[in-house]
Amino acid sequence: MERAEHSPTDKTAFQALQAQWDLISQFEAVFKSILEPDVDFVRDSIDRCLEKIAAFEPNVSVIGQVKAGKSTLLNAMLGKPDFLPVDVNPWTSVITGLHFNSRRRPPRTRALFRFFDQYEWDRLIETGGKLGEMANRAGFSQEADEVRRQVLEMREMTQARLGADFQRLLGQSHAFAEFDQNLINSYICYGDPDDLRQGGQDGFYADLTKSADLYIDNPDFPNNLCFRDTPGVNDTFMMREQTTLNAISESRACIVVLSAHQALSTMDMALLRIICAIDAREVVIFVNRMDELGNPTAEEAKLRASITKTLERFGLGAGIEILFGSGYWAQMAQSAAPQNMAPASLSALQHWAEMHQMPMTSPEDIRRAATEASGLHHLLRAVASRIADGPGARMVEELRAEARNIVSMMETVQTIAGESPQDHDVAGIKQRLFRIKETALSRHQQNVQQTREDLENRLRRAQEAFVESALSALSAHVAAYGEAETWEHEPMSLRMSMRSAYLSACKSLDRKAQALLDEAAAAVQDVMDVDLAVVGVDLPDEQIFFPVIRPPSSLSATLSLDLNRAWWQRFWKFGAEARLRKKYADVILAETDPLIAQLLEQHFDPRSREVLEVIEDYLDDRTRYVHAILDQKQGPTKRARDVA
Amino acid sequence: MTQMKRKPRLLVAGEFSAGKTQLINGLLGANVLPSNVTATALPPVWISADHMGDRRVGLDGTSEPLRDLRNVALEGTLCCEMQMQAPILDYVDLIDTPGNSDPNIDATSWMRMLDCADMVIWCSNAVQAWRQSEKAVWQAMPPRLRRNATLVVTHADRLHDSQSADRLMRRVLRETDPFFDHHILASLLVETDLDFVANHVVTLAGQVACTGADLLSAAPQQMRPSQQGPNPTPRRVARPIRVGSSPAAEPTAQNVVPLFDGASAKSRAEAIWAELVKNAPPNSPEEWQAMMAEFMRAVDGELEPAAATPARHLGAK
Ligand SMILES: Nc1nc2c(ncn2[C@@H]2O[C@H](COP(=O)(O)OP(=O)(O)OP(=O)(O)O)[C@@H](O)[C@H]2O)c(=O)[nH]1
Ligand SMILES: Nc1nc2c(ncn2[C@@H]2O[C@H](COP(=O)(O)OP(=O)(O)OP(=O)(O)O)[C@@H](O)[C@H]2O)c(=O)[nH]1
Ligand SMILES: [Mg+2]
Ligand SMILES: [Mg+2]
Numbered sequence: 001m002e003r004a005e006h007s008p009t010d011k012t013a014f015q016a017l018q019a020q021w022d023l024i025s026q027f028e029a030v031f032k033s034i035l036e037p038d039v040d041f042v043r044d045s046i047d048r049c050l051e052k053i054a055a056f057e058p059n060v061s062v063i064g065q066v067k068a069g070k071s072t073l074l075n076a077m078l079g080k081p082d083f084l085p086v087d088v089n090p091w092t093s094v095i096t097g098l099h100f101n102s103r104r105r106p107p108r109t110r111a112l113f114r115f116f117d118q119y120e121w122d123r124l125i126e127t128g129g130k131l132g133e134m135a136n137r138a139g140f141s142q143e144a145d146e147v148r149r150q151v152l153e154m155r156e157m158t159q160a161r162l163g164a165d166f167q168r169l170l171g172q173s174h175a176f177a178e179f180d181q182n183l184i185n186s187y188i189c190y191g192d193p194d195d196l197r198q199g200g201q202d203g204f205y206a207d208l209t210k211s212a213d214l215y216i217d218n219p220d221f222p223n224n225l226c227f228r229d230t231p232g233v234n235d236t237f238m239m240r241e242q243t244t245l246n247a248i249s250e251s252r253a254c255i256v257v258l259s260a261h262q263a264l265s266t267m268d269m270a271l272l273r274i275i276c277a278i279d280a281r282e283v284v285i286f287v288n289r290m291d292e293l294g295n296p297t298a299e300e301a302k303l304r305a306s307i308t309k310t311l312e313r314f315g316l317g318a319g320i321e322i323l324f325g326s327g328y329w330a331q332m333a334q335s336a337a338p339q340n341m342a343p344a345s346l347s348a349l350q351h352w353a354e355m356h357q358m359p360m361t362s363p364e365d366i367r368r369a370a371t372e373a374s375g376l377h378h379l380l381r382a383v384a385s386r387i388a389d390g391p392g393a394r395m396v397e398e399l400r401a402e403a404r405n406i407v408s409m410m411e412t413v414q415t416i417a418g419e420s421p422q423d424h425d426v427a428g429i430k431q432r433l434f435r436i437k438e439t440a441l442s443r444h445q446q447n448v449q450q451t452r453e454d455l456e457n458r459l460r461r462a463q464e465a466f467v468e469s470a471l472s473a474l475s476a477h478v479a480a481y482g483e484a485e486t487w488e489h490e491p492m493s494l495r496m497s498m499r500s501a502y503l504s505a506c507k508s509l510d511r512k513a514q515a516l517l518d519e520a521a522a523a524v525q526d527v528m529d530v531d532l533a534v535v536g537v538d539l540p541d542e543q544i545f546f547p548v549i550r551p552p553s554s555l556s557a558t559l560s561l562d563l564n565r566a567w568w569q570r571f572w573k574f575g576a577e578a579r580l581r582k583k584y585a586d587v588i589l590a591e592t593d594p595l596i597a598q599l600l601e602q603h604f605d606p607r608s609r610e611v612l613e614v615i616e617d618y619l620d621d622r623t624r625y626v627h628a629i630l631d632q633k634q635g636p637t638k639r640a641r642d643v644a
Numbered sequence: 645m646t647q648m649k650r651k652p653r654l655l656v657a658g659e660f661s662a663g664k665t666q667l668i669n670g671l672l673g674a675n676v677l678p679s680n681v682t683a684t685a686l687p688p689v690w691i692s693a694d695h696m697g698d699r700r701v702g703l704d705g706t707s708e709p710l711r712d713l714r715n716v717a718l719e720g721t722l723c724c725e726m727q728m729q730a731p732i733l734d735y736v737d738l739i740d741t742p743g744n745s746d747p748n749i750d751a752t753s754w755m756r757m758l759d760c761a762d763m764v765i766w767c768s769n770a771v772q773a774w775r776q777s778e779k780a781v782w783q784a785m786p787p788r789l790r791r792n793a794t795l796v797v798t799h800a801d802r803l804h805d806s807q808s809a810d811r812l813m814r815r816v817l818r819e820t821d822p823f824f825d826h827h828i829l830a831s832l833l834v835e836t837d838l839d840f841v842a843n844h845v846v847t848l849a850g851q852v853a854c855t856g857a858d859l860l861s862a863a864p865q866q867m868r869p870s871q872q873g874p875n876p877t878p879r880r881v882a883r884p885i886r887v888g889s890s891p892a893a894e895p896t897a898q899n900v901v902p903l904f905d906g907a908s909a910k911s912r913a914e915a916i917w918a919e920l921v922k923n924a925p926p927n928s929p930e931e932w933q934a935m936m937a938e939f940m941r942a943v944d945g946e947l948e949p950a951a952a953t954p955a956r957h958l959g960a961k
Contacts, residue, residue, distance in 0.1 A: 067772045088771075088808045089815045146783075192811065193818075234775040236819055259772055261681070261799075262661045265745040267777055292771070292802060299681050306682040310747055342804060 013380035020392040041628035064257035066232030076330035085189040100221035111179040117171030158207040291326040291345035297355040325375020333370035401542035455505040466494040653737040658767030660743020663798035670838040688723035692737040695727035782823040794826040801831035
């Protein structure tokens with residue numbers, strides 16, 4: 001079918017972002033130009049900056065419930081209605097990265113699909129098993145069976161379909177220099193089981209595919225920006241939800257897509273609460289499917305009021321922008337004949353145009369109104385400015401600080417080169433510098449140990465407090481209503497207190513690292529003042545940047561299970577109160593113990609290694625700097641002797 | 645003539661904004677209850693021809709006259725009872741419920757009403773049909789209510805073509821088969837679709853009434869309407885009930901994909917009822933009553949030895 005492709009995004013949407021990107025490119029050029037002459041002692045620092053720039057690709061994840069219209073929205077953004085697969089049933093099966101103008105594109109590759117390896121596949125199956133185990137522990141054999149059934153069914157179907165290829169594909173990846181719709185569809189959508197049985201290709205590899213990356217060069221988009229399509233949450237196939245939730249913690253910005261006919265359900269709230277653990281400023285809510293309402297402008301006001309009220313009630317909302325629109329309108333605006341849109345959507349658009357005093361007579365009028373009403377442009381602009389203000393601004397700040405450090409070190413070394421040579425106890429000075437580093441590292445080691453213990457204690461206390469509060473709430477409930485009423489206790493409070501314990505442990509570790517680096521810097525300065533006697537030369541003292549503390553994603557592991565109120569609700573059936581208390585306490589402990597272990601091992605330990613890296617880099621930079629000064633002061637003859 | 649002690653009660657539930665109120669208004673043939681794009685924060689509303697006027701029933705068991713439905717506080721309210729006349733109310737009581745998954749409304753608010761329901765219609769919007777949050781509710785649904793349960797997939801008009809409708813309903817059927825006996829895809833804005841659902845409800849009412857033994861014993865004491873009013877003669881308000889053969893009741897292929905026609909009877913009693921309805925569908929409440937009587941005779945004869953015979957309860961006056 002012939003389809004006119006009208007560019008959907010006018011470039012102004014990305015203006016704020018583009019300006020920042022240009023600045024970053026300038027830094028890059030400057031760093032590269034310094035690399036030329038012999039300035040060995042800053043080479044490592046510069047390489048580190050260049051790597052940072054090369055790896056800088058902010059991620060925008062598009063998330064929401066199944067069938068909110070996420071893929072449709074991304075297609076509209078691309079101006080290609082058939083790009084990502086779309087369907088009336090739950091469809092997107094894997095996180096799909098759309099990399100725009102990426103410098104990290106593997107050679108001759110436009111589409112890259114990675115498969116699970118044996119270990120990951122087993123673990124995926126096991127994660128299903130874990131859900132099952134949890135259910136079993138809680139005494140719900142029915143749910144446990146359900147999860148087990150889902151996992152096994154998936155495995156059987158995949159193995160039957162792929163036959164001998166199955167084992168061979170594990171751990172492999174498929175790369176393509178070109179791709180089309182059919183190709184993509186065999187990897188990133190579930191497919192219809194009936195179609196698949198009859199040899200259909202949609203979803204052929206879906207269960208085995210771990211990630212999909214598509215590389216798109218399009219001058220309408222800024223460089224190095226990645227949008228990610230995700231599988232919808234609240235799907236009855238629960239296995240993939242964990243993947244989507246993990247994607248959130250890796251993303252710098254999230255677009256939460258709601259459906260206008262049911263804007264903000266408990267599911268959406270749970271999702272938002274998890275995301276807002278990141279940083280509320282980087283979340284945009286897009287209420288999609290406005291074309292399905294009779295009078296979109298009037299309803300918009302009502303929806304906005306109701307969403308804002310609910311968000312406030314739950315202590316969220318400050319800083320979250322709420323936008324309205326329709327992926328379908330955007331899609332029709334890009335089609336050859338926008339006037340052919342579904343009658344109900346057209347009539348809604350007429351309402352909208354009337355309120356906004358836009359004509360609707362010619363097809364071009366309709367196109368213009370649909371483009372405007374789609375909200376796409378506003379959405380992109382909001383996202384772009386959030387990226388620019390968030391990760392973009394931070395990147396520029398870091399690069400600026402690094403550049404100042406490097407330049408000031410180079411200047412000092414050059415000045416000293418002009419002075420008359422002097423003799424020094426080179427070995428002694430190097431020994432002192434080495435000891436400064438050793439001391440700092442061992443102090444960090446102690447800090448880590450101490451902080452980790454404190455964190456663990458705090459997590460245990462949070463757990464105990466939660467069990468206590470849950471049990472007393474339960475007693476109160478039983479006293480008031482008897483056992484014949486349903487009851488539930490919100491596990492979110494435990495989660496929030498665990499999260500804040502973790503975040504404050506990380507912050508405290510950062511503070512301690514900052515303190516020990518200040519001391520180490522003072523010691524190095526002392527070496528310069530006393531041993532090297534370079535009076536008036538200071539160490540560069542730009543701000544130290546520790547990596548952003550990411551909220552622990554494992555705390556959000558079980559969105560569906562949380563909301564599977566049926567579990568908690570059925571506790572009232574357990575009979576006598578004493579037994580009830582015991583049983584309930586056991587369940588809570590069993591479910592939350594792994595959370596504590598994960599927080600420590602999968603989040604805190606890696607974090608302390610990240611901080612260690614910053615400490616090492618910082619001290620290595622200073623050591624090299626002092627060495628360079630030392631070299632200069634030794635004079636050319638001494639230097640030549642050293643080399644020989 | 646054999647007479648039932650009370651009419652079966654149909655609870656309409658589902659996620660918020662799924663179309664529950666639209667469906668009930670449609671069945672009543674009048675816009676009795678407010679329906680909204682955003683969540684309608686109303687307590688459960690129990691509509692019956694047999695209530696004594698309109699009242700608000702509190703959680704503490706007290707009740708008071710109901711003035712304005714829109715001003716009733718959700719908190720502390722068990723439900724609002726409304727007395728009215730409509731053809732469908734000659735066969736069943738209707739209970740509208742606040743939506744599930746609304747962050748501002750506790751799910752217990754509607755779940756409490758399960759105790760007094762005899763059958764459930766679950767509404768699910770076609771554009772986001774059957775999600776985990778719905779499945780979780782049904783996994784916990786008392787088995788008594790899983791029987792005869794109907795899934796109405798609403799907003800059928802939002803699907804762009806019959807192929808989409810077909811794909812959707814195949815999936816929905818695949819996933820919901822354990823929970824529902826009946827699956828209907830309908831647009832609640834289309835008269836013929838509403839007729840189809842109305843017919844279905846009347847047929848179901850018959851089936852449920854015939855297994856009324858557990859129907860009556862299952863209802864906890866407090867949940868029964870305090871007094872049964874004298875049955876006033878029905879006054880036609882709007883929607884006439886056309887059962888069975890009426891051509892208007894045929895679903896249009898485009899709008900309705902009746903995947904289940906209500907014929908797979910669960911018990912001998914239901915089979916008998918289905919047979920009766922098939923041969924001579926009742927066209928008025930009077931005929932329906934007569935048919936119930938005939939049915940009771942048939943059942944009395946055939947099913948005597950069965951454990952708790954439905955006849956005893958149904959026949960008792
Ligand atoms: N009327 C209308 N339909 C829409 C809109 N956006 C999406 N749709 C339709 O809704 C259905 C689902 O869209 P998708 O884009 O697949 O939804 P999704 O959120 O990606 O779904 P999953 O990948 O399953 O989570 C498709 O049939 C779309 O054509 C919209 O704004 N208006
Ligand atoms: N197009 C279309 N609109 C419908 C259909 N059914 C309901 N609606 C509309 O959807 C909106 C929500 O319907 P309601 O009946 O209020 O939904 P509800 O389930 O009672 O919602 P709550 O009471 O808030 O839980 C209203 O604006 C209805 O007009 C349908 O089949 N097609
Ligand atoms: Mg999708
Ligand atoms: Mg309602």
